[in-house]
Amino acid sequence: MTDNDRHIKVLVLGAGPAGLSAALYAARAELAPVVLTGMQLGGQAALTHTIENYPGFPEGVGGAQLGELFQKQAEHFGAQVEFDMAHEVDFSQHPYKVTADSGDYFAESVIITTGASPVHLNVPGEVELTGRGVSYCATCDGWFFKDKKVAIVGGGDSAFEEALFITRYASSVTLIHRRDEFRASPILQKRAKDHPKMNFITNTVVTEIVGSDKLTTLKLKNVATNEESTFDTDGLFIFIGHTPNTQMFQGKLEMSDLGYIKVNDKMETSVPGVYAAGEAADPHFRQVVTSAGMGAAAAIQATRYLEAQEAVHS
Secondary structure (H helix, E strand, C coil): CCCHHHHEEEEEEEEHHHHHHHHHHHHHHCCCCCCCCCCCCCHHHHHCEEEEECCCCCCEEEEHHHHHHHHHHHHCCCEEECCCCCCEECCCCCCCCEEECCCCEEEEEECCCCCCCCCCCCCCCCCCCEEEEEECCCCHHHHHHHCCEEEEEECCHHHHHHHHHHHCCCCCCEEECCCCCCCCCCHHHHHHHHCEEEEEECEEEEEEEEEECCCCEEEEEEECCCEEEECCCCCEEEEECCEEECHHHHHCCCCCCCCCCCCCCCCCCCCCCCCEEHHHHHCCCCCCHHHHHHEEEHHHHHHHHHHHHHHHHH
């Protein structure tokens, strides 16, 4: 991409379901959008082994496969996907300036779809043993725990989905949750509770992750009784929520206390011509289908914004 090409009508930051859906709609409007992928092409969805609730795939679809299909469709209509990472934005001038690893981009409109990242337990041993038994992605690492004992921390849909996925490899999967009730959907809870390899420890938190070169033991504490115990395991997968990847927009856009970008029902942020979609702006639903819908809406609104701008300047 030459410097001349870096003056763009629609620049999309992020290549998950929201970003690639936005790119598809912008491309079909002949706006030649450019997508900066960031670290993860396909977003978090690409790390999910099977997505069972995206419409049009009655047998389910692999997360990475769905991301590839989104990308192909967007590129088919003229979107350009760049393996580049944005790390600074300047919305005080127009065209808006976005600084990435490969240099500056200047955009008439920006659609932010930077997604979210897994929340960490922040307990001793977690950082040191990440990749040595501690993981945040069952699809990436489940295979390494063939015939081994695995623990999972969490109580929502993702924790249950990933736990059930790991049962195909591990000899046993124990789900540890700080409450006595789970947030996961009833169908996932039933599937897990009926599974012969699944076990559950409730009202309990992990206080330390122990091991020298690899994870061997978890230190646990019962939050109801304060009783402490240990749990020997080969692997620990952590699924306790996500933090939006919005740090570079602090002070540039209106944001919630939790760091989500505030948008209205048209995906508009506090800056005209800048939109946000997907998990960077969605603390509630966090589904592939809702992220895709938000991305489409953002691109439609960006198209209308650019048409209005052209009318003013013509």
